[in-house]
Amino acid sequence: MKKTGGLKLMQEINQYIILKTIREKGPISRSDIAKMTKLSPTTVTSAVNGLLNEGIVTVGGIGESSGGRKPVYVEFAPDSKYIIGVSITNSCIGIGKVNMDAQVKEKKMYPGDFQKSANAISYTLDRISDYIAECEDLSLCLGISIITPGIVDAKKGIIRNNAKLHLTNVPLKEMAEERFGLKVWIDNDANAIALAENKYGKYGSRKNLIYIQMGDGIGSGIVFEDSIFRGSHGGAGEFGHISIDKNGILCECGNRGCLENYVSWPSIYNRILDHLEKGSPTTMVSHKNSKTLDISQNDFLKALHQNDELAISVLEEPVEYMANGIVSLVNLFNPDVILIGWGSLDKDSYFITRVREKVKELAFDIFTDGLEIQPTTLGGDFQLKGAASVALEEIFEVPL
């Protein structure tokens, strides 16, 4: 509790309730808002007037009469303000304008190998600076939301650790706020994307969601009761480092049998090479140059979706491991939805179908009944949507 109960708080709460109703149910008439919220017409009118003045809602036409004066609809105006979303990855900085419905309106990409250069942060801040310089309507900007892999203390605004980008205890929020004079949010990418899936994705109605991010490593974002589960230092969700084989491969983290060593892209890539060497048939490449080959994740997934024999056989073991890891996840978190983010992974591909089967087989029925295991649903702009979600979550939160 930050605030004590005063008239102002009371007004803020009502305005929050009304805005929420308009966002979810709009276009809607003032009269219907009053009925739904059980607030008096007077209160609704005055709050709506406030919101209209702010520009955050607009009048959206006139409805049909049901035997009296026609209702005037008001609706949420998601484009009236925007967030500058920023996504830092190992190989690319993305910056863009995102509206209040987490729709990406404009996007710029700056590729680069930040794993080597070790100046990802200063480079990012410079690009943001350029971007801001070109914004004509900065007064409508609600702030900058930055997401990055690694362990992020979102509350304090510090990147605790990111081994690949060589970052330790970077107070990015403070740095950016000082430099740009705008509100800044930072968070872990998987957390942010999980939140975006929860708020704006296809399975958004489910309260408890886990997003598993596959790539060079394996991370996850956990959303519980519609808000991010961060743990004590923002480090929750290191799914790649749960051990599923006590006597397995020694991981660079010091433990043995970490999931990451069996199902990350590098490990799968090595399996592909092994199989190719053995001369397994595949549509992915002609065999002659298989040694010098550089197969991308999307090439591989494309082959998988065409039921390429090699792609499937390569995944046989990883699928087992992944399912095993997910079973532990299910037993610990009891989620409604698990979304797997791996490029263009298809919902009917061997990978996810088999994982689904295996999880169903191994976990308690009571946990798997109604559990969805699906690919992500946000589409190409998932990172910037994620970034924006973190900001929007706070902007539209209950005023307390």
Added chain:
Amino acid sequence: MKKTGGLKLMQEINQYIILKTIREKGPISRSDIAKMTKLSPTTVTSAVNGLLNEGIVTVGGIGESSGGRKPVYVEFAPDSKYIIGVSITNSCIGIGKVNMDAQVKEKKMYPGDFQKSANAISYTLDRISDYIAECEDLSLCLGISIITPGIVDAKKGIIRNNAKLHLTNVPLKEMAEERFGLKVWIDNDANAIALAENKYGKYGSRKNLIYIQMGDGIGSGIVFEDSIFRGSHGGAGEFGHISIDKNGILCECGNRGCLENYVSWPSIYNRILDHLEKGSPTTMVSHKNSKTLDISQNDFLKALHQNDELAISVLEEPVEYMANGIVSLVNLFNPDVILIGWGSLDKDSYFITRVREKVKELAFDIFTDGLEIQPTTLGGDFQLKGAASVALEEIFEVPL
């Protein structure tokens, strides 16, 4: 949001803030409350009068003057009302009066083997009925809080599943509320005890806590940001069934290598028998009758605390497995505290010391820095304290 912002809500919020201040900081003068909460003296006086009328706070003497009128202290009166706490286990029903500080004021135990009789619920309800009949001050009773192992949907008040007590979808909350006309809470035991540790235990200042319950099986309760993490169907925290060895022992749940098969009491007991057969030296028993032996968990722990050779060597492997499981837990939840509930387990015993070491060794430093791994701190009444905590949590929650 259940309520809209009205004068009543505003008053409730302020009363909540003031009561919370008195509970945490009391005995305290009205004047100091006003300073701490930044509420006006008027508001404080009127709210305190309300609380005094309710009987939930009392005047607690007069303080020393610091150059003016002496302050009149008000303080929380935890004994002014009570909760009937009920704990159902496989072998015992416990019923007792618990005050508003989760102190157990009175306790009755009803032993029995409910795993066989299959009527644990009706037996429990009958005992509660008896208990209530003897309560003279039922008007001061805030309700009945029941905890039990198994998967419990606390929100809906249904015991979803408890294999050992043969329970499926028992609407216990409704049943009890109808029969007794009192407010009833039900929850999973590990969840409840975790909450009690968080609210009333030694490590209560930490926001994120995991309680691991060792016994016939292994369960856990997760408290995140000071409230229970239940998952979708109340099933979160099935720590005993995370797999730490993909190719390990086949578990009755269908999976392989579940933690429960390596560190639960039955599995440890079997190890003891094995060792005894081999003639390992021990202070636990004379060897002659080792075959027909019935060693209790507390006998074993007592021996362990005396550094009995056999006890230690029996635990060597379980410790490894437990540490491994905890590492996964730490990587997923990033908690501040992990508390292990296993009888009278000593904080310096081989078991916990070694687990601590091993976890420190295998998990990320950033997660283990400041992480406490300790035995439980609630003492003998932990179950009833747990039950009461669930009720108190709701009784004292923010009014929204």
Added chain:
DNA sequence: TAAATAAATACAATTTTCAAAATATTTTTA
């Protein structure tokens, strides 16, 4: 065209907070 219905606004009543003043009590100090 008048009556009925519905949406939106205006107004008075209510309630609770807050600020300031009043009152009560105690210590300090002249």
Added chain:
DNA sequence: TAAAAATATTTTGAAAATTGTATTTATTTA
């Protein structure tokens, strides 16, 4: 020892936002 200063609590009156009711506005229906 009495007046002044300090602190705690209560009283008083003004301010603010809600609610319910009444009113205005707009539209349909008879």
